[in-house]
Amino acid sequence: MSSPDRADRADRREELLDAADRVIRREGPRASMNAIAAEAGITKPILYRHFGDKNGLYRALAERHSSTLLTRIHEALEAPLGRRELVENVIDTYLASIESAPQVYRFLAHPDPASEGLSPAGPLAPTLQAIATELSAAIAGQIDLGPDRALLAEAWGQAITGMVLAGGDWWLEQRDYPRERMVQTLADLLWGRLAAAADNPAATNNHNGTHATDG
Amino acid sequence: MSSPDRADRADRREELLDAADRVIRREGPRASMNAIAAEAGITKPILYRHFGDKNGLYRALAERHSSTLLTRIHEALEAPLGRRELVENVIDTYLASIESAPQVYRFLAHPDPASEGLSPAGPLAPTLQAIATELSAAIAGQIDLGPDRALLAEAWGQAITGMVLAGGDWWLEQRDYPRERMVQTLADLLWGRLAAAADNPAATNNHNGTHATDG
DNA sequence: GTGGTCACGTTACCGACGGTAACACCTCGC
DNA sequence: GCGAGGTGTTACCGTCGGTAACGTGACCAC
Numbered sequence: 490m491s492s493p494d495r496a497d498r499a500d501r502r503e504e505l506l507d508a509a510d511r512v513i514r515r516e517g518p519r520a521s522m523n524a525i526a527a528e529a530g531i532t533k534p535i536l537y538r539h540f541g542d543k544n545g546l547y548r549a550l551a552e553r554h555s556s557t558l559l560t561r562i563h564e565a566l567e568a569p570l571g572r573r574e575l576v577e578n579v580i581d582t583y584l585a586s587i588e589s590a591p592q593v594y595r596f597l598a599h600p601d602p603a604s605e606g607l608s609p610a611g612p613l614a615p616t617l618q619a620i621a622t623e624l625s626a627a628i629a630g631q632i633d634l635g636p637d638r639a640l641l642a643e644a645w646g647q648a649i650t651g652m653v654l655a656g657g658d659w660w661l662e663q664r665d666y667p668r669e670r671m672v673q674t675l676a677d678l679l680w681g682r683l684a685a686a687a688d689n690p691a692a693t694n695n696h697n698g699t700h701a702t703d704g
Numbered sequence: 705m706s707s708p709d710r711a712d713r714a715d716r717r718e719e720l721l722d723a724a725d726r727v728i729r730r731e732g733p734r735a736s737m738n739a740i741a742a743e744a745g746i747t748k749p750i751l752y753r754h755f756g757d758k759n760g761l762y763r764a765l766a767e768r769h770s771s772t773l774l775t776r777i778h779e780a781l782e783a784p785l786g787r788r789e790l791v792e793n794v795i796d797t798y799l800a801s802i803e804s805a806p807q808v809y810r811f812l813a814h815p816d817p818a819s820e821g822l823s824p825a826g827p828l829a830p831t832l833q834a835i836a837t838e839l840s841a842a843i844a845g846q847i848d849l850g851p852d853r854a855l856l857a858e859a860w861g862q863a864i865t866g867m868v869l870a871g872g873d874w875w876l877e878q879r880d881y882p883r884e885r886m887v888q889t890l891a892d893l894l895w896g897r898l899a900a901a902a903d904n905p906a907a908t909n910n911h912n913g914t915h916a917t918d919g
Numbered sequence: 920g921t922g923g924t925c926a927c928g929t930t931a932c933c934g935a936c937g938g939t940a941a942c943a944c945c946t947c948g949c
Numbered sequence: 950g951c952g953a954g955g956t957g958t959t960a961c962c963g964t965c966g967g968t969a970a971c972g973t974g975a976c977c978a979c
Contacts, residue, residue, distance in 0.1 A: 498926095501927095521964080521965065521966085522965080522966065522967085523964090523965080523966095531927090531928075531929095532928075532929065532930085533966085533967080533968095534928080534929080534930095534967085534968075534969095535927075535928065535929095537966090537967065537968080538926090538927085542966075542967070543966065543967090572899065573899070576899075613870060613873070621870075628898070630904060631903065631904050632898065632901050632902070632903065632904055633901055633902045633903060633904045633905060634901055640878075640881065641889060643874070644871060644874060644875070644881075644886065644889045644890075645889070645893055645898060647870045647871055647873070647874040648867045648868070648870055648871035648874075648889075648890060648893055649867070649893070649898075650870055651866040651867050651868075651869050651870020651871065651873075652863045652864070652866050652867035652870070653863070653866075654866050654870070655828060655836075655862045655863055655865055655866020655867070655869070656859060656862055656863035656866060658828070658862070658866075659858070659859060659862040659863075660859070663855075666855065666859075671859065674856060674859045674860070674863075675859075675863060678860055678863055678864070678894070679893070679896065679898055679899060680896045680899045681894065681895045681896020681897075681899065681900070682896075683843070683847065683860060683864075683894055684787065684788070684791075684894060684895045684896060685896070686847045686848055686849055687847070687848045688846065688847065688848060689845060689846050689847050689848045690848060712955095713955095716956095736935080736936065736937085737936080737937065737938085738935085738936080738937095746956090746957070746958095747957075747958065747959085748937085748938080748939095749938090749939075749940090749957080749958080749959095750956075750957070750958095752937090752938065752939075753956090757937075757938070758937065758938085
C-alpha cells in the first residue's frame with residue numbers, strides 16, 4: 490500500500506506542528522494560518538489538507554503539548570504522598586510547566602475561541618478541562634466525601650482548576666514571587682487559611698465570628 | 705450650544721447599547737458589529753462614531769452590566785457578617801447574577817479576545833479582574849495575614865475569582881444543582897474541607913498523612 | 920515509451936469580519 | 950439663502966479562515 494507514505498505523512502505532520510509551534514511561541518495564540526504556513530515554507534491549503542481546519546491544527550498542537558502536562562499531573566496525583574504534599578506537588582507541576590513555556594501555555598489555556606465555536610459554553614479550554622477531569626477523578630477516588638461525592642468531586646475539580654489557572658496567570662506576570670511560595674499560597678488557600686486567619690485588628694466594619702474549619 | 709444634543713446623544717448611546725445587549729443575549733459574545741447595527745436599525749459607521757471600535761462598544765456594555773454586579777459584590781463584601789456568611793453571600797451574589805442572564809454573563813466573563821488584543825496576558829476579563837481586585841482589597845483589609853499580606857491578598861483574590869468563575873461556569877450547565885448547595889460547595893472548598901476530609905476507605909495507592917488545617 | 924492515478928504543491932478566489940472614507944440629508948442659527 | 954454640524958448612508962480596504970481549480974512530479978500498468 491503506502492507504508493512509506495504514511496510515515497512520510499506523519500513526519501510531515503510533525504514538521505508542520507513544529508512550525509506552528511514556533512509561530513505560536515513567537516506571536517502568541519492568535520497566529521494566522523498564513524503565518525504558520527509561511528513558517529513551514531508552504532501555503533495554506535496544505536495545512537488544511539493535514540488538519541481540516543484551524544481548530545484541527547490547534548487540537549493537534551494542544552494534544553501534543555498537553556499530553557506531557559497531563560501525564561505529569563496524572564503521575565503527581567497518584568504519587569504515594571500525604572495529601573498536602575500531593576497537592577503541593579500537583580500545583581508545582583502545573584506552575585513549572587507554564588513557567589517553562591508561557592506562550593505555549595497561553596495557547597493551551599486561552600486558545601482563540603473563534604477557532605472552537607463548537608462548545609458554546611466552554612470557559613475552560615480542552616486541556617484545562619482534561620486537567621479538571623483528572624482532578625475530579627483523583628478527589629472522588631482518594632477522599633471520602635459522603636453520599637454526593639460524585640458531584641462534589643466534579644465541582645471541586647472544576648473550581649480548583651480555575652483557581653490554579655487564575656492564580657498561575659497572575660503569578661506568571663509577577664516578578665520576585667518564587668514558585669515554591671506561590672505553591673504554598675495556593676495550597677494554603679485550599680487548606681482554609683483564609684477561613685482560619687484572624688481578623689485584621691484594624692478592621693472596623695465587620696462583626697466577625699469566624700467559624701471553625703467545618704465539621 | 706448643544707445641551708439637547710448631548711442628552712440626545714446619551715439617549716441614543718443607550719439605545720445602541722440596548723440593541724447590542726439584545727443581539728448578544730441572542731447570539732452570544734461573538735455577535736458582529738453588522739448584526740448589532742442591524743438590530744439597532746442603523747449601519748456600522750454609526751456604531752463606530754459612538755464607540756470608537758468594537759472594544760469600545762464592548763467596554764461600554766461591560767461597564768453597564770458589570771457596574772451592578774460589582775456594586776452588589778462590593779456591598780456583600782462590606783456587610784457586617786461573620787466571615788463564612790460573608791463569603792457565602794458574595795458567592796451567592798455572583799452565582800445569582802450569572803444565573804439570571806447567562807449570555808450576558810458569558811459576554812462579561814469570556815469576551816471575544818479578538819476585540820481586546822491590548823492585554824496580551826489577560827486571562828481574566830476586565831470585569832472579573834475588577835472583581836478580583838475588590839476581593840483582594842477586602843481580604844487585605846479584613847484579615848490579618850502577616851507581613852506579606854499585600855501579595856497574599858492579591859494572589860488569593862485572583863485565585864478565588866478563578867475558582868468561582870470556573871465553578872460557576874460548570875454549575876451553569878448542571879441540572880438539579882441548587883444554587884444554595886453550590887454556594888456551600890465552593891465555600892466548603894475555601895474552608896479547607898478538601899484538606900480536612902477523611903481518606904477514602906477504598907483508596908489503595910495513597911499513604912495519607914493529612915495535616916491539620918494550618919497553624 | 921505512454922497513459923492513468925495520486926499525493927503534493929501552487930495561485931486565485933470566496934464570504935465575513937473589523938474598520939474607514941466619502942458623500943448625502945436635515946435642521947438649525949444667522 | 951446659507952454655511953455648520955449633527956445623522957445617516959454606500960462603498961470600500963485589509964485580513965482572516967477556508968476552498969476550488971489547476972499544475973507537477975513519482976510511480977505503476979501495459
